Amino acid sequence: MTALIEIASPASGSRPRKGAGGRWGWLLLPAVALLAVLFLVPLGLMAWRSVTEPVPGAGNYSWFLTSDVALATLVRTLTVGAAVTLVTLLLSYPYAYLMTMVGARARIWLTLLVLLPFWTSLMVRTFAWVVLLQDNGVVNQLLGTVGLGPLQLIRTPAGVVIGMSQVLMPFMVLPLYAVMSGIDRRLLDAAQGMGARPAIAFLRVFVPLSLPGVGAGALTVFITSLGFYVTPALLGSPDQALISQQIFTQVNGLLAWGRGGAMGVVLLAVTLVLLGLVGVVLRITRTRGGAR
Amino acid sequence: MSAETSLIKARGARIELAQVRKEYADSVAVDDVSLVVEPGEFMTLLGPSGSGKTTTLNIIAGFTTATSGTLTVGGKQMQDLPPHRRDIGMVFQHYALFPHMTVAENVAFPLKQRKVPKARRAEMVEAALETVRLGGYGHRRPRELSGGQQQRVALARAVVYEPSVLLMDEPLGALDKKLRESLQLEIKRVHQEVGSTFVFVTHDQEEALVLSDRIAVFNDGGIQQVGTASELYEKPQSLFVAEFLGESSTVRGRVEPDGDDSCLRVGDRTVLAAGRLAKGSAAAVVVRPEHLRVQPVAEPVGPGVNALPARVTQEIYLGSGRKLELALPDGTVLLAREQADRLSGVRHGDEVTVVWDVERGVLLDDASGTTHPPTSGDRIPVAAAEKSGR
Numbered sequence: 001m002t003a004l005i006e007i008a009s010p011a012s013g014s015r016p017r018k019g020a021g022g023r024w025g026w027l028l029l030p031a032v033a034l035l036a037v038l039f040l041v042p043l044g045l046m047a048w049r050s051v052t053e054p055v056p057g058a059g060n061y062s063w064f065l066t067s068d069v070a071l072a073t074l075v076r077t078l079t080v081g082a083a084v085t086l087v088t089l090l091l092s093y094p095y096a097y098l099m100t101m102v103g104a105r106a107r108i109w110l111t112l113l114v115l116l117p118f119w120t121s122l123m124v125r126t127f128a129w130v131v132l133l134q135d136n137g138v139v140n141q142l143l144g145t146v147g148l149g150p151l152q153l154i155r156t157p158a159g160v161v162i163g164m165s166q167v168l169m170p171f172m173v174l175p176l177y178a179v180m181s182g183i184d185r186r187l188l189d190a191a192q193g194m195g196a197r198p199a200i201a202f203l204r205v206f207v208p209l210s211l212p213g214v215g216a217g218a219l220t221v222f223i224t225s226l227g228f229y230v231t232p233a234l235l236g237s238p239d240q241a242l243i244s245q246q247i248f249t250q251v252n253g254l255l256a257w258g259r260g261g262a263m264g265v266v267l268l269a270v271t272l273v274l275l276g277l278v279g280v281v282l283r284i285t286r287t288r289g290g291a292r
Numbered sequence: 293m294s295a296e297t298s299l300i301k302a303r304g305a306r307i308e309l310a311q312v313r314k315e316y317a318d319s320v321a322v323d324d325v326s327l328v329v330e331p332g333e334f335m336t337l338l339g340p341s342g343s344g345k346t347t348t349l350n351i352i353a354g355f356t357t358a359t360s361g362t363l364t365v366g367g368k369q370m371q372d373l374p375p376h377r378r379d380i381g382m383v384f385q386h387y388a389l390f391p392h393m394t395v396a397e398n399v400a401f402p403l404k405q406r407k408v409p410k411a412r413r414a415e416m417v418e419a420a421l422e423t424v425r426l427g428g429y430g431h432r433r434p435r436e437l438s439g440g441q442q443q444r445v446a447l448a449r450a451v452v453y454e455p456s457v458l459l460m461d462e463p464l465g466a467l468d469k470k471l472r473e474s475l476q477l478e479i480k481r482v483h484q485e486v487g488s489t490f491v492f493v494t495h496d497q498e499e500a501l502v503l504s505d506r507i508a509v510f511n512d513g514g515i516q517q518v519g520t521a522s523e524l525y526e527k528p529q530s531l532f533v534a535e536f537l538g539e540s541s542t543v544r545g546r547v548e549p550d551g552d553d554s555c556l557r558v559g560d561r562t563v564l565a566a567g568r569l570a571k572g573s574a575a576a577v578v579v580r581p582e583h584l585r586v587q588p589v590a591e592p593v594g595p596g597v598n599a600l601p602a603r604v605t606q607e608i609y610l611g612s613g614r615k616l617e618l619a620l621p622d623g624t625v626l627l628a629r630e631q632a633d634r635l636s637g638v639r640h641g642d643e644v645t646v647v648w649d650v651e652r653g654v655l656l657d658d659a660s661g662t663t664h665p666p667t668s669g670d671r672i673p674v675a676a677a678e679k680s681g682r
């Protein structure tokens with residue numbers, strides 16, 4: 001989790017010193033208590049059940065690691081998460097950039113537009129996507145008029161990625177906008193004054209300075225996407241389920257609490273390892289050239 | 293910047309601004325500015341805050357598009373040329389260092405854009421950093437430097453590729469006096485070695501006098517006067533320039549033409565000065581403090597000399613002499629300076645006669661009732677003005 005904190009803090013800001021907050025540490029108490037009761041305790045129970053049910057031992061984990069279906073689901077979940085992250089990044093980067101360029105009024109409208117998904121229920125929106133993406137839905141009719149044959153969108157991972165991207169876009173746009181609006185545009189002028197073409201100035205100056213926003217947005221979107229249930233259930237196909245659907249099936253359908261718990265623990269472990277790797281890579285790129 | 297590290301043998305380019313004007317929605321930042329900077333010249337833009345100096349630099353660099361007027365650099369029309377194709381270096385008032393790059397990467401940036409080979413680049417970067425006395429700081433990030441050090445990095449980054457024109461917007465503003473003086477010398481040396489045309493913006497008049505070949509005095513978006521330091525000091529063409537540069541004493545009144553010289557009516561007295569203005573117009577005579585003399589009321593006044601009654605309201609010891617503040621009957625305050633070896637006997641509170649030779653007074657139009665006399669903090673130390681006036 002240190003990786004998360006590190007990426008979320010803008011590169012230019014210095015991190016607060018350890019221990020400096022000692023006097024105010026008690027302010028954290030309510031949040032820590034809440035987390036402990038509502039998050040850590042259930043998590044511990046899940047982990048406990050994964051090694052005790054139905055019989056004590058690592059049986060649930062060996063099942064997971066030898067089950068092709070379970071492993072494929074894990075890989076599919078991570079892949080869909082990565083795809084969603086990429087799609088939201090590609091859509092959000094220009095959007096957030098536009099937000100920093102327009103006037104105050106237009107910026108309010110653009111912000112409202114990106115927050116719009118929060119105002120309707122997830123279920124309603126997902127059903128709207130079902131209507132749009134079905135085989136004779138609006139999207140396929142539009143594709144037909146431009147000569148592209150009907151595409152199988154619903155009940156495919158592509159449909160899931162589309163639906164999840166729309167839901168998660170605000171989590172990408174907002175951190176990107178926050179970081180981009182803090183970038184001094186005059187630096188781009190300076191770069192051009194020194195002979196850089198506008199595109200080069202953008203790539204060498206603006207993009208690197210916006211990376212903290214990319215990191216924060218990508219992490220939020222990726223991690224959130226791993227737990228999605230409703231969207232893949234409605235837009236995806238049952239034989240290409242994501243891990244949360246599988247857990248649901250194990251726990252709710254088969255009453256296999258142990259297996260469900262094991263899947264949850266593995267997902268958590270894999271996520272932490274991935275984040276750790278990202279953190280290491282970022283630290284290497286950041287100190288490269290800055291090392292004494 | 294030794295000869296073997298120089299990228300191109302830069303020759304300064306001639307800069308020509310003609311009737312340049314820049315309007316913003318609700319204001320005019322630059323109004324009808326025409327200025328020629330000769331190749332290799334060191335031109336300083338001097339003026340109060342908000343007078344359009346930065347805007348003028350930005351127009352030359354291409355970051356701001358003029359509303360009207362023309363700009364040529366090295367004989368080439370610049371209006372439609374984007375900044376990256378102008379070969380103009382700029383040091384910004386706000387440094388504009390890239391926070392995500394080290395100091396060395398910052399200085400190397402313009403070289404990279406010019407495709408200078410890597411090994412050569414490192415050499416030139418180190419040389420430029422040495423020039424601003426930051427050798428060995430290459431690995432640091434800008435945020436790990438003090439304000440003055442950051443400003444020096446910006447300076448190194450602007451001189452490292454020896455552009456034909458170098459624009460500097462108050463590059464020494466954040467430095468202490470000692471560092472500023474040593475960097476002034478560095479800038480002067482770089483100017484002589486590189487031979488680029490320099491356009492330099494400053495608030496600091498002493499700095500302008502030390503560095504410049506010529507100075508353009510800005511006020512309210514327009515150029516008041518362009519000239520060498522001594523021209524501006526000795527032959528100001530407007531009351532603004534006279535009062536902005538150095539210390540001056542101003543006597544205001546109305547013109548009464550009288551023979552060859554113009555005659556200014558000041559209360560119930562008249563004052564003579566060189567030059568003429570339209571009869572009846574509001575005018576002022578400006579005299580430098582070193583040209584005012586103070587004598588006891590009883591002493592007779594010689595020919596060719598203006599005399600006004602006054603009272604000594606302040607006596608300031610300067611070491612090399614003293615400064616007297618004198619109040620005329622109408623409240624006008626004049627400044628007189630006396631050398632230590634020629635002190636008059638007058639004291640604080642004495643009624644005296646203040647006198648000066650007619651040809652020492654400059655007659656100037658006082659139509660601009662809007663011109664604000666500068667605060668004393670803006671004034672040139674007169675010693676410096678005299679030094680460069682010779």
Ligand SMILES: Nc1ncnc2c1ncn2[C@@H]1O[C@H](COP(=O)(O)OP(=O)(O)OP(=O)(O)O)[C@@H](O)[C@H]1O
Pocket residue numbers: 316317319320321322339340341342343344345346347348385
């Ligand atoms: N982008 C802008 N929009 C509107 N007005 C502007 C803009 N930029 C500058 N101005 C105005 O133009 C005038 C000249 O500004 P400029 O920055 O050239 O002054 P300056 O002489 O550099 O002042 P300083 O010495 O304080 O840096 C000011 O009145 C300023 O308010």
Ligand SMILES: [Mg+2]
Pocket residue numbers: 345346347385461
């Ligand atoms: Mg300025």
